[in-house]
Amino acid sequence: MSTTIWIILAGAVATYLTRIGGHLVLSRFEHVHPRIEAALNAVPAAVLTTLVAPAAMQGSWIEWTALAVAGLVALRGGMLTMFLAGAATLIVLRQFVG
Template sequence: MIILTIIFMALATYSTRIGGYLILSRYPVSRRVARMMEVAPGCILISVLAPDFASGRVADLLALGVTMLAALRFSLFYTVLIGIGSAWLLRAWVPV
């Protein structure tokens, strides 16, 4: 059941993302709109993650620092992987 839920969530995410591009591909898009479309996923990710970092847990704040440093050096894909991995490890090792 969990796998099925993950598959449906992935399909829903993909369909909304590709749907926007299919709709916008019929119209000329300005540079401003194109740039907004590029940064929107990052903004949404931040809005989902921000409450965790506002909690004040030391492990989460350390993971945020690690992720910020990774963002200066690596691409978005590797930064997300490093962020997830560091949060997981630090939550396991750093006391609350």
């Protein structure tokens, strides 16, 4: 197998173990403290920020346009719709413009 396949498989295993580990740890508690719950609820936004920030700070007008489209779609649609709109905009602009 190629190195890329091994990297993908290792990433999948690490992701699975992380998710199941967190579930097993939290399932041992009858209730979760509100501060812990608030911190866990903030994780998706923090991860999204780490993915979007480099494109926003170092990207060209193509990335900025895709971010703007995703932001506008996010006002009305769900997360999947937002992601698909931003990704489609980025793909189309990179393919035909830059």
